[in-house]
Amino acid sequence: MSIEVKNLLKQYGEQKAVNGISFKVNKGEIVGFLGPNGAGKSTTMKMITGYLQPDAGDINVSGIDVTKDPLAAKKKIGYLPESNALYYDMYVREYLDFIADVHEITDKKKRIEDVIQLTGLLPESKKRVGQLSKGYKQRVGLAAALLHDPEVLILDEPTSGLDPNQILEIRNVIKEQGKNKMVLFSSHILQEVEAICDRVIIINKGKLVADNTLQQLQQHSNLNLVKVSFKEPLEPEWIKRLPGIKSVSQSDRFSFTIETSDPDTVRRELKKLEAENNLDIVSLQSENQSLEEVFRTLTGNVPPGS
Numbered sequence: 001m002s003i004e005v006k007n008l009l010k011q012y013g014e015q016k017a018v019n020g021i022s023f024k025v026n027k028g029e030i031v032g033f034l035g036p037n038g039a040g041k042s043t044t045m046k047m048i049t050g051y052l053q054p055d056a057g058d059i060n061v062s063g064i065d066v067t068k069d070p071l072a073a074k075k076k077i078g079y080l081p082e083s084n085a086l087y088y089d090m091y092v093r094e095y096l097d098f099i100a101d102v103h104e105i106t107d108k109k110k111r112i113e114d115v116i117q118l119t120g121l122l123p124e125s126k127k128r129v130g131q132l133s134k135g136y137k138q139r140v141g142l143a144a145a146l147l148h149d150p151e152v153l154i155l156d157e158p159t160s161g162l163d164p165n166q167i168l169e170i171r172n173v174i175k176e177q178g179k180n181k182m183v184l185f186s187s188h189i190l191q192e193v194e195a196i197c198d199r200v201i202i203i204n205k206g207k208l209v210a211d212n213t214l215q216q217l218q219q220h221s222n223l224n225l226v227k228v229s230f231k232e233p234l235e236p237e238w239i240k241r242l243p244g245i246k247s248v249s250q251s252d253r254f255s256f257t258i259e260t261s262d263p264d265t266v267r268r269e270l271k272k273l274e275a276e277n278n279l280d281i282v283s284l285q286s287e288n289q290s291l292e293e294v295f296r297t298l299t300g301n302v303p304p305g306s
């Protein structure tokens, strides 16, 4: 059970919306798909779900070649598109019943109640889809995507337009589903990705710029912070002279934040500085960049002040 994408390409006129993307998602993984507006996330997701034909490349979902057999692939995939097209005149249960028939689900009554429960739709389940708030419409879309109990969930911005409480509830549903399914979901909310993902794929202008666990991404980002405080005041020049320093900022006369690509060397040099000059370091900590900073560095929006 996996999603495997190799050298995926989609061109609109001159523009390569998706330009040679490859990655693999395995069972039990929740992967966040990030990128700035127009990076090619939705286009990639539409190709994986068989709704858009790639110009080149291979897509394999649980052993099925999606470009050759999109119908078989769709049976394995639950897809929540970005613009979630629903039938507004139908009642919630009626709509889910219709989708259940499309999937030829046998025990559909029970399954419909299960997904209504799972997505928190119960309080609004007696309404027509068109009468629901944006957040509840999104839940109907998610319920429809879960109905046939697919192995793979592809969710294009599943929490967009939801209030903070609803975001939390939907995140929990995704987390729960991720225990025995593969989940690929796109989001602009970096805290969300940090909260629920094992791994992050970042694309920019149609190209893959990162595919790592969150921890690796933050560790391997080429900027780290070392924070040091001394017992006595110190001129920043003492620190700026040390090897491996990119920049130094000062919060008071005793404390400094150092940007570096080599935190180990900087820590060592600070200890040397302390010993050789009879100084006292009262605290010394390293910090990784936040995911937001990593994202901005990788997608060309370098954080202010760097």
Ligand SMILES: Nc1ncnc2c1ncn2[C@@H]1O[C@H](COP(=O)(O)OP(=O)(O)OP(=O)(O)O)[C@@H](O)[C@H]1O
Pocket (backbone or CB within 6 Å): 012, 017, 035, 036, 037, 038, 039, 040, 041, 042, 043, 044, 082
């Ligand atoms: N049908 C289309 N015809 C022409 N260009 C398109 C079409 N669909 C998408 N594009 C272009 O392809 C690029 C990628 O679009 P896509 O919707 O995949 O980006 P995205 O990463 O999902 O963006 P967002 O975060 O804003 O939803 C954009 O520049 C977009 O304008």
